[in-house]
Each structure stands twice: as structure tokens, then as C-alpha cells.
Amino acid sequence: MLRKTCWQGMTQVPKNSQGRSRRRTTLSDVASHAGVSAVTVSRALRQPDMVSLDLRERIDVSVRELGYIPNQLASALASARTGTIGVVVPSLTNIVFADYLKALHDIFQPAGFQVLVLNSRYALVDEERAISTLLGQHPEAMIVAGIDQTDHARKLLENAGIPVVQTMELADDPIDINIGLSQVDAGYAATRYLLDLGFRRIGHVAARLEPRARRRMEGYRRAMEEFGQDTNLLVASTRRPSTFALGAEMFAEGLASTPDMEAVFCCNDDLALGALFECQRRGIRVPEDLSIIGFNDLEFCASSYPALTSVSTPRYEIARRAAEIVLDVVRGSGNRPEERRIDLGFTIVERESTRPKRPGGT
Amino acid sequence: MLRKTCWQGMTQVPKNSQGRSRRRTTLSDVASHAGVSAVTVSRALRQPDMVSLDLRERIDVSVRELGYIPNQLASALASARTGTIGVVVPSLTNIVFADYLKALHDIFQPAGFQVLVLNSRYALVDEERAISTLLGQHPEAMIVAGIDQTDHARKLLENAGIPVVQTMELADDPIDINIGLSQVDAGYAATRYLLDLGFRRIGHVAARLEPRARRRMEGYRRAMEEFGQDTNLLVASTRRPSTFALGAEMFAEGLASTPDMEAVFCCNDDLALGALFECQRRGIRVPEDLSIIGFNDLEFCASSYPALTSVSTPRYEIARRAAEIVLDVVRGSGNRPEERRIDLGFTIVERESTRPKRPGGT
DNA sequence: TGCATAGATGAAAGCGCTGTCAATTGCCCT
DNA sequence: AGGGCAATTGACAGCGCTTTCATCTATGCA
Numbered sequence: 001m002l003r004k005t006c007w008q009g010m011t012q013v014p015k016n017s018q019g020r021s022r023r024r025t026t027l028s029d030v031a032s033h034a035g036v037s038a039v040t041v042s043r044a045l046r047q048p049d050m051v052s053l054d055l056r057e058r059i060d061v062s063v064r065e066l067g068y069i070p071n072q073l074a075s076a077l078a079s080a081r082t083g084t085i086g087v088v089v090p091s092l093t094n095i096v097f098a099d100y101l102k103a104l105h106d107i108f109q110p111a112g113f114q115v116l117v118l119n120s121r122y123a124l125v126d127e128e129r130a131i132s133t134l135l136g137q138h139p140e141a142m143i144v145a146g147i148d149q150t151d152h153a154r155k156l157l158e159n160a161g162i163p164v165v166q167t168m169e170l171a172d173d174p175i176d177i178n179i180g181l182s183q184v185d186a187g188y189a190a191t192r193y194l195l196d197l198g199f200r201r202i203g204h205v206a207a208r209l210e211p212r213a214r215r216r217m218e219g220y221r222r223a224m225e226e227f228g229q230d231t232n233l234l235v236a237s238t239r240r241p242s243t244f245a246l247g248a249e250m251f252a253e254g255l256a257s258t259p260d261m262e263a264v265f266c267c268n269d270d271l272a273l274g275a276l277f278e279c280q281r282r283g284i285r286v287p288e289d290l291s292i293i294g295f296n297d298l299e300f301c302a303s304s305y306p307a308l309t310s311v312s313t314p315r316y317e318i319a320r321r322a323a324e325i326v327l328d329v330v331r332g333s334g335n336r337p338e339e340r341r342i343d344l345g346f347t348i349v350e351r352e353s354t355r356p357k358r359p360g361g362t
Numbered sequence: 363m364l365r366k367t368c369w370q371g372m373t374q375v376p377k378n379s380q381g382r383s384r385r386r387t388t389l390s391d392v393a394s395h396a397g398v399s400a401v402t403v404s405r406a407l408r409q410p411d412m413v414s415l416d417l418r419e420r421i422d423v424s425v426r427e428l429g430y431i432p433n434q435l436a437s438a439l440a441s442a443r444t445g446t447i448g449v450v451v452p453s454l455t456n457i458v459f460a461d462y463l464k465a466l467h468d469i470f471q472p473a474g475f476q477v478l479v480l481n482s483r484y485a486l487v488d489e490e491r492a493i494s495t496l497l498g499q500h501p502e503a504m505i506v507a508g509i510d511q512t513d514h515a516r517k518l519l520e521n522a523g524i525p526v527v528q529t530m531e532l533a534d535d536p537i538d539i540n541i542g543l544s545q546v547d548a549g550y551a552a553t554r555y556l557l558d559l560g561f562r563r564i565g566h567v568a569a570r571l572e573p574r575a576r577r578r579m580e581g582y583r584r585a586m587e588e589f590g591q592d593t594n595l596l597v598a599s600t601r602r603p604s605t606f607a608l609g610a611e612m613f614a615e616g617l618a619s620t621p622d623m624e625a626v627f628c629c630n631d632d633l634a635l636g637a638l639f640e641c642q643r644r645g646i647r648v649p650e651d652l653s654i655i656g657f658n659d660l661e662f663c664a665s666s667y668p669a670l671t672s673v674s675t676p677r678y679e680i681a682r683r684a685a686e687i688v689l690d691v692v693r694g695s696g697n698r699p700e701e702r703r704i705d706l707g708f709t710i711v712e713r714e715s716t717r718p719k720r721p722g723g724t
Numbered sequence: 725t726g727c728a729t730a731g732a733t734g735a736a737a738g739c740g741c742t743g744t745c746a747a748t749t750g751c752c753c754t
Numbered sequence: 755a756g757g758g759c760a761a762t763t764g765a766c767a768g769c770g771c772t773t774t775c776a777t778c779t780a781t782g783c784a
Contacts, residue, residue, distance in 0.1 A: 436740035
């Protein structure tokens with residue numbers, strides 16, 4: 001690769017407009033401008049039908065003329081309702097959580113709730129800090145990814161007195177509400193799928209090694225053991241974060257220690273696509289020479305050539321359900337749903353990158 | 363594709379722990395528990411060296427025992443400092459903004475600022491609403507993607523009395539601070555790069571058609587016109603959001619109207635990779651039969667086979683600079699940087715998917 | 725015509741915290 | 755020993771809004 005032609009334009013400084021903060025217009029500014037009391041303005045904005053049409057119109061005019069924007073902080077403090085949902089995800093760059101966050105926004109935004117997202121960088125201490133920070137904003141509910149919070153974080157969440165949803169995985173002992181799927185079962189199923197195709201020399205490529213990846217690997221190990229396979233040389237894993245390039249690298253590593261590998265289960269799709277690229281680069285035909293299965297069923301799995309078989313996880317659905325349950329609890333009767341733990345399962349989507357082992361060869 | 367084996371476990375309901383909200387512990391709870399005044403507790407938490415070691419320890423114990431979490435809302439209201447930065451991006455799922463958001467978090471989090479992100483779904487009205495909502499939270503600065511805000515949104519931002527950064531593009535008339543690159547120039551450069559390689563039948567594939575994609579297309583048109591090329595049949599565009607599958611589809615469409623296409627400039631990498639997959643599917647060799655250049659230089663460009671040539675945009679850098687400038691202004695002297703408009707440019711990264719036109723054929 | 729009643733409006737009291745300034749203490753210096 | 759000063763601590767008044775309750779119309783009815 002060679003970096004070429006760096007274009008960098010001139011920097012013409014535009015006109016300077018300072019505009020530093022004079023006091024922002026408040027409710028009472030609007031009130032005196034409209035010649036009414038502050039309470040009336042407040043009502044006109046929140047419960048318009050409690051205010052006469054006449055005043056309402058005058059207030060609307062004042063609001064627009066003064067460019068009034070209600071101070072949510074003051075509102076939240078006075079009413080003890082913040083209209084805020086706290087969300088903690090381990091990564092912002094992982095496309096898996098993009099789907100998840102999109103679902104949360106899709107549900108909460110129209111409902112008038114704002115989603116506050118903090119990331120934990122896949123670290124328990126950061127997660128605890130994020131949870132604490134979020135709780136300080138008095139969200140009306142908390143939605144966290146995973147089930148591996150620290151004891152202190154758990155305690156904070158339990159004492160917050162708000163609905164708490166743990167997602168993506170199934171917990172034996174949920175804090176409050178739990179929606180997800182069994183990562184162990186999913187890892188087992190992916191491996192079992194390859195075993196049932198007739199393969200035995202099945203590699204596993206894993207990166208980051210966060211709790212969910214570990215559990216998938218545990219599923220892999222369990223399945224392989226059932227078929228009497230020793231997995232020591234078949235696993236290529238690293239703590240580095242997943243990338244396409246790392247997928248290629250780790251796959252190559254696995255291949256080095258197990259040259260007769262027949263199939264590979266990658267712990268996520270990024271690694272799987274990286275492995276696929278590496279196969280193309282080396283002239284290994286997929287699926288003729290090697291079968292590949294990924295995990296998560298990201299969009300590109302259906303488009304790549306060959307299209308990637310993957311384990312589809314209901315990320316959007318998990319977040320959607322979490323959001324809907326939270327909304328029910330928060331504005332509704334205040335009682336939790338009947339089911340405290342919801343298993344949304346997973347699906348193996350079979351595409352072109354896997355096929356049964358040929359009777360004779362690999 | 364066939365969907366197979368749906369695993370969905372049993373749903374065992376865990377023990378019910380209701381735990382509804384008793385009043386949360388406040389500063390004065392801690393104060394009376396520790397036998398001091400509320401102010402002292404406040405100080406012990408925010409400026410510990412103003413409080414004697416003795417009291418500080420007693421207070422720390424009380425804080426821990428009562429599980430006290432400061433109410434940020436009240437704090438923000440009283441101090442007029444929210445420690446919050448408002449950010450508006452057009453999409454949460456687009457990996458381009460994942461990089462951007464990561465940079466913002468990387469800079470702001472350690473500095474003690476919280477990033478509030480709202481998305482505008484590539485719609486001006488949604489953006490205006492997002493800006494208004496965010497402003498209601500009294501952020502200490504606003505960072506928005508793009509330069510195409512509505513007049514009203516502009517006015518709100520101008521009147522907010524806080525630093526405002528418009529990013530990703532260069533504006534003729536920035537609201538306040540502006541950091542980005544010229545999308546037109548970048549589109550022009552990508553096209554010019556292919557022209558300079560000797561190609562003339564250069565297709566352009568574009569999706570979503572948000573302002574930046576349009577400007578890249580404008581650059582493409584400008585370059586093509588300089589070389590006397592009519593672009594009418596060469597452009598395949600759609601308002602649908604970019605996906606890998608759409609890249610394949612649109613590329614196929616372009617190929618249908620221009621069978622003798624020699625090269626293609628895709629307005630983003632997702633489309634480019636989709637086009638590459640489609641080539642593989644059809645047995646079109648890249649770059650032997652067709653050259654492909656993408657845009658943004660996402661991580662997979664370097665890993666795909668063949669590796670994709672792309673226009674690298676400094677997304678992380680843009681956000682980083684924006685964040686640093688904001689921090690300077692917010693906590694520092696309060697004065698804006700010398701440069702109100704910063705051009706971070708772009709770079710063409712040449713890889714395997716492009717090569718010079720062969721003298722004889724294509 | 726007079727009184728009850730619903731509807732519309734306003735006054736006052738905080739929400740939980742911080743900024744400001746006053747009060748207290750202990751210690752150093754002359 | 756007394757004054758001065760720094761170091762601590764506390765009292766009080768809001769931040770801008772909502773909640774609650776009181777007040778003040780209109781209207782309906784007897």
C-alpha cells in the first residue's frame with residue numbers, strides 16, 4: 001500500500017462572531033413577556049388544555065420570539081422525572097451494538113425518552129463507573145449489556161429503585177429483568193452444526209475474549225468433547241479486539257498449528273470475513289476446501305462471496321423488547337412483567353460458506 | 363439461504379425482588395449521618411483539600427454506607443455547569459460515526475465530560491429537534507455533523523452561548539468553529555485518480571444521497587466534465603441507505619446501463635465492498651477487468667481480497683480536534699481558537715483494487 | 725337574584741445541590 | 755498575653771422548574 005496525493009486545502013478564517021453567554025431565557029422571562037405567571041407558561045407547554053386558548057396563543061408567540069428552550073435539568077429536579085434511560089454498552093464501534101442502540105433509540109425516542117449511552121470498553125471497572133455516572137443523572141431505567149457486573153455495580157443497580165434490564169445473555173440470577181440468549185448454547189450449536197456436517201478437525205478463532213466470546217468458546221469445547229475431539233491445537237485466540245485483519249491473522253495462526261483443519265467457527269463475523277479473505281488470498285476454496293461459520297449474522301454475511309453461514313442473534317429484538325418492557329414499567333402500572341427472564345434464542349443461517357464433508361476427502 | 367434449527371431455551375422465572383423506590387439518599391442525609399453540614403459534604407466530594415482529614419474520612423464512610431450518589435441534576439442546576447457535551451450524528455449504525463463517537467468519548471470521558479448523543483436519521487427536521495432537545499440539557503458545547511442545519515437550528519445554536527463545532531465538512535459560513543474536509547474536493551480527487559490511471563468510462567455508485575454524498579458526486583461530475591465525459595449513464599444512485607447488498611445491486615445496475623465500464627468510484631466503502639463481491643460473483647476480475655475505489659477507508663479495505671483502494675477521511679482526527687478545541691474553550695480562557703475553520707484534508711490510499719489502464723484494452 | 729361548581733390562574737414552597745459570605749477555631753508573631 | 759491571619763466550617767439564598775393549594779372568575783341552577 002502506498003499513500004498518495006495528500007490534498008489539504010487553504011484555511012480561510014471566516015468572520016469572527018463571538019456571541020458569549022448572556023443569561024438564557026427562562027420560564028419567567030416568557031411569563032412576563034406574555035403577561036402571565038410562570039406556572040401558566042409551564043402548563044401551556046406541558047398540559048395545553050388546562051390553559052385558555054387566548055393565553056396559550058400569547059405564550060406560544062412569546063416562546064418563539066424569545067427562542068425559549070425549557071431547562072430540562074430544572075424540570076427534572078422539580079418533577080423527579082428525567083425522561084432519561086441509562087444504557088451501558090461495552091463498545092461503540094462494534095457494529096453489533098449499533099443495531100442494539102438503534103433499536104433503543106427507535107423505541108425510546110418517539111416515547112419521549114432520551115437515551116444516555118456510556119461505554120465500558122469491555123472492562124468491569126469502567127462499567128461500574130459508567131453505571132454510577134448514569135445513576136447520578138437519575139435515569140428512569142437502566143439497560144446494561146451482559147450479566148457480569150461487579151458486586152458493587154450490582155448493589156448500585158439494585159438500590160436505584162428503577163427497572164434494570166440485563167441484556168444479550170441469560171443470567172442465573174438476574175438483578176431485575178433479563179433478556180438475551182444463551183451464548184454457551186449458541187457456541188455449542190454452531191460447533192454441533194459443523195460436526196453434524198461430518199467435520200471433526202474444527203478450528204475456533206476467538207478475539208477480545210470478553211465474557212460472551214468465552215461462553216461461546218465454552219460451547220464449542222463442550223460440543224467438541226462430546227465428539228471426543230481434543231481442542232488444544234484447534235483454538236486460536238487473543239485478547240486483542242476483533243478486526244477483519246485480525247481474523248485473517250488468527251485464522252492463519254490456527255492453520256499453522258492445524259494444517260488439516262476442515263472447518264472453522266469464528267466467534268464473530270468480523271473474524272469470519274477476515275478468515276474468508278485470507279482463504280481467498282491463499283487460494284483455499286470456501287466451502288470446497290474449508291467450511292466457515294461466523295457469529296451474529298451481520299449484514300455483510302449475506303452479501304459476501306461466498307455468502308457466510310452465521311449464527312443469527314436477535315440483537316435488535318433484544319433491545320426492542322427491553323425498551324418496551326421498560327416503557328411498560330415506567331409509565332404503566334409500575335409492576336414488572338410476568339417473565340423476569342426472556343430467552344430470545346438464536347438461529348443458524350446456512351449459506352454458501354459451509355457444506356457437508358465430502359465422503360472421501362475433506 | 364435456509365434458516366435452520368431454532369434453539370430457544372426454557373424460561374425459568376428467577377426469584378422476584380421488587381425493590382421499588384424509597385427516597386434516594388441525598389447530600390443532607392449523608393451530612394446528618396456524618397454529623398456535619400451539607401456544604402461540608404459537598405466540599406468533601408468536590409474539593410477534598412478544603413476539608414480536614416478527620417471530617418473527610420467520616421464523610422467518606424457515610425457516603426459508602428448510605429450508597430450515596432450525587433444528584434447531577436441538582437448539581438448542574440446549582441452550579442450552572444453540567445459537564446455535558448451535546449453531539450448530533452446522522453446515524454448510529456454507520457460505522458463512519460462509530461469512529462467519530464469513539465474519538466469524542468476518548469477525549470471527553472477522561473476530562474470529566476459526558477457525551478450526549480442524539481441521531482438525526484439524516485433528516486433536517488430530526489436534526490433540529492435533536493439540537494433543541496440537547497440544548498434543553500444545557501450542554502457546555504455542541505458538536506454537530508455536517509453543515510446543513512435548518513435556519514432555526516442555526517439560530518438556536520448561535521443563541522446558545524456555547525461553543526458550537528460543525529464537523530466532517532467545510533462550511534463557507536460556519537456557525538462558530540468548523541473542522542472537516544472538502545467533500546467536493548475528495549470526490550473530485552477520487553475521480554481524478556481514476557482518470558489519471560487512464561480510464562474514461564468511470565461509473566459512480568451512490569446511495570442515501572445525504573449532503574456529503576451529493577458533494578462527492580459533484581466532485582465526480584466536475585472531474586468527468588473536465589475530461590469531456592458525459593456522466594448521465596455512468597451514475598447509479600438511490601436514496602436507500604447504503605448496505606453491502608445495495609452496493610452489489612447498484613453496481614449491477616450501473617453495469618447494465620454501461621457494459622463497457624472500466625472503473626467505478628463508490629461513494630462509500632460499504633458500496634465498494636458490495637460491488638467487489640458482485641464482481642467476484644460474476645467472475646469480473648478486480649483490478650484486471652475493473653478498477654474500484656471506495657470512500658472513507660474503513661478497516662476492511664485493507665483486509666479484503668483484493669484490498670480496496672479508498673479515500674481515507676480523518677474521522678477520528680476530526681472528532682479529536684473538535685473535542686480538544688471544545689475543552690480548551692470550555693475550561694480554559696473561554697476564547698475561541700485562532701483558526702475558526704480547520705481543513706484536515708484527505709488521502710487516497712492506493713491498494714490492489716485499482717491499477718493503470720492497460721495500453722491496449724481496458 | 726343568589727349560591728354552588730367547574731374552570732382558569734396565580735402564589736408559595738420546595739427538588740438537591742452549590743456559591744457566597746460570615747463565623748469559628750487554632751496558631752503564629754510581636 | 756493579645757492581635758492578626760489562615761484554615762475550617764456553617765448559614766443562607768438561590769439555580770429554573772413543578773407541585774400543591776388557594777384564589778378568582780364565569781356559568782348553571784334553584
